[in-house]
Amino acid sequence: MIRIFLIGYMGAGKTTLGKAVAQECGLSFVDLDWYIEERFHKTISELFTEKGELGFRELESNMLKEVGDFENVVISTGGGAPCFFDNMDFMNQKGTTVFLNVHPDILFKRLSAATQSRPILQGKQEKELYDFIVKKLKERASFYEQAKHLFDGSKLEDRWQLADSVQQLKELLKLT
Numbered sequence: 001m002i003r004i005f006l007i008g009y010m011g012a013g014k015t016t017l018g019k020a021v022a023q024e025c026g027l028s029f030v031d032l033d034w035y036i037e038e039r040f041h042k043t044i045s046e047l048f049t050e051k052g053e054l055g056f057r058e059l060e061s062n063m064l065k066e067v068g069d070f071e072n073v074v075i076s077t078g079g080g081a082p083c084f085f086d087n088m089d090f091m092n093q094k095g096t097t098v099f100l101n102v103h104p105d106i107l108f109k110r111l112s113a114a115t116q117s118r119p120i121l122q123g124k125q126e127k128e129l130y131d132f133i134v135k136k137l138k139e140r141a142s143f144y145e146q147a148k149h150l151f152d153g154s155k156l157e158d159r160w161q162l163a164d165s166v167q168q169l170k171e172l173l174k175l176t
Contacts, residue, residue, distance in 0.1 A: 008101065033078050057084040068095070097149065112126070
């Protein structure tokens with residue numbers, strides 16, 4: 001039975017790498033945010049607005065525990081999911097956790113193109129966005145660093161880099 005949790009900041013490539021690894025290894029793939037949106041028929045942004053951060057984080061934690069019982073799966077968590085309640089302990093007990101570590105410069109480049117689709121980033125100017133990323137990474141570092149494995153998520157920019165990263169992750173996790 002295989003259960004892999006990919007954690008890291010938004011834009012780290014959890015969904016991109018997770019889908020590719022799952023496909024390569026014949027595993028199911030679950031993006032926790034997509035799962036929540038499907039279950040509640042609302043966007044993450046709508047749920048966050050409706051319930052407030054604590055209410056949303058409780059819901060997210062409950063859904064993480066639900067998908068954490070799936071087998072032969074790669075799960076991409078939301079960037080904040082590891083940082084609340086006992087989520088990191090839960091993931092470490094239920095499966096293999098992998099922190100996709102990406103330098104703030106690369107996250108900035110990736111997220112600059114996505115400010116409209118990510119409500120928490122909307123309206124931020126370049127310096128403000130960069131400073132926000134750095135601040136959040138520092139706040140979350142102690143949670144992310146509890147992952148069983150650290151993986152460089154910076155090389156996911158094209159299909160060749162993605163293919164190489166998939167192979168490296170398979171080797172790291174002994175999925176070959």
